[in-house]
Amino acid sequence: MSAEIIKQNPFQSMIDRFNIAADILKLDESIRQKLQRPEKQIVVNFSITLDNGSEQNFEGYRVIHNTALGPSKGGIRYDNAVNLDEVKALAAWMTWKSAVTGIPFGGAKGGIICDPKTLSKTELERITRAYTKALADIFGPEKDVPAPDMGTGPDEMGWLMDEFSLVHGKTIHAVVTGKHLHSGGSLGRVEATGRGVSIITLLALEKLKIRPARSTAAIQGFGNVGLHSALFLYEKGVKIVAVSDVSEAFFNPDGINIPELILYYNLNNKTIKGYPNSVAIKHEELLFLDVDVLIPAAKEDVITKKNANDVRAKIIIEAANGPVSSDADEILQGKNVLVVPDILANAGGVTVSYFEWLQNSLLESWRIHQINKRLEDILEKGFETVFRVSAKYDVSPRIAAYIIALKKVAETQSVKEVALEAPKFKQN
Ligand SMILES: NC(=O)C1=CN([C@@H]2O[C@H](COP(=O)(O)OP(=O)(O)OC[C@H]3O[C@@H](n4cnc5c(N)ncnc54)[C@H](O)[C@@H]3O)[C@@H](O)[C@H]2O)C=CC1
Ligand SMILES: O=C(O)CCC(=O)C(=O)O
Structure with a gap:
């Protein structure tokens, strides 16, 4: 069974959210143009x-x-x-x-x-x-x-x-x-994005007062991000009831044994196709399961206005970049689905990349517990800030994340531009 994804234009999704945040911040037209392109x-x-x-x-x-x-x-x-x-x-x-x-x-x-x-x-x-x-x-x-x-x-x-x-x-x-x-x-870099996704998922569950050990999740995509997200959440007691990759999607209401599935995946040329202890489902069905958490960890635009109404999860953690298109935002908000946006949810990868870049530049080698602790601190702070700004402006966590980011980048960009425009030396 193949999994066809109907693609919207992801750049348009980015621009739609950008414009909402830029309007709230009353960003000047010239800086808007600069930051969009x-x-x-x-x-x-x-x-x-x-x-x-x-x-x-x-x-x-x-x-x-x-x-x-x-x-x-x-x-x-x-x-x-x-x-x-x-x-x-x-x-x-x-x-x-x-x-x-x-x-x-x-x-x-x-x-x-x-x-x-x-x-x-x-x-x-x-x-x-x-x-x-x-x-x-x-x-x-x-x-x-x-x-x-x-x-x-x-x-x-x-x-x-x-x-x-x-x-x-x-x-x-x-x-x-x-x-x-x-x-x-x-x-820690290989597993960093999935580790970050699991940290953010646990924070989102806590926000909705759902205990991890009583929660269920479905994960789309079983590559670097999906696999590690599944493993860390499984270790925290979350019941992973469905997973998919490009070749197959399957469901097990009793929960999938993720370490066993990873073993199978590694022995089967990095695919989950044919894994025995579960029932095959259609790819899109995974998105509509009645679970606490849905984790799209494959590609862009898997949830659009065409199917957003069918989503039954309470929380969507955007492990992939751009899995929810902008035309689905209002529908999901109307259904009270808590969507934690990609630019926060999957930031674990770039965070540990930053640590790698620092270690290379400083000729240092950090220990794993140091790396994981710093990663957790950064993501927890990011999560708290996003939800604080979301409450302050009464906007979704996604728009809050854009507000934080745009404000920071626009201010820095403006300072740089003023410096560039400043008269240099007066020529005599
Ligand atoms: N690798 C990283 O550190 C980071 C990746 N991301 C994002 O996470 C997403 C996944 O990236 P990786 O895991 O690195 O890629 P990957 O190439 O390791 O895995 C992709 C997975 O998605 C599956 N897939 C593709 N199309 C599918 C479909 N239609 N239905 C179900 N499964 C499908 C593939 O079979 C594979 O299991 C991408 O959106 C990427 O941009 C975000 C942050 C960092
Ligand atoms: O690790 C990085 O520097 C970037 C990872 C990435 O491409 C992403 O976060 O989408």
């Missing part, structure tokens, strides 16, 4: 030799949305559906995400149109190295720092670091995060 959009074309000896051309993107708060930061996606509008939206969300959590980075995102599942490891390495070479003037520890996203992981980040270092003639670890430990990666 990316600072830079780069399209690269390159070819590599495939394992069968033929040449194939690939198109890749890097969009730098904003650098007011620091070097731009954001993952690289390998997927056949990657397109410039999607990368623009993802880059902007990175700006808002870092601003909400107080991470001193701007926002960027990259992508290559390809299907990583049909490419060999050596082909993926050649693609990553060619893309890095094409963007060697853009990336840099103080300029633009990539990381993993859908379809990429520590292998790709290691190749990127190595290629960038070759181009520049010295080892530069801090150019990218999400690397393997032996390439200068950080403890």
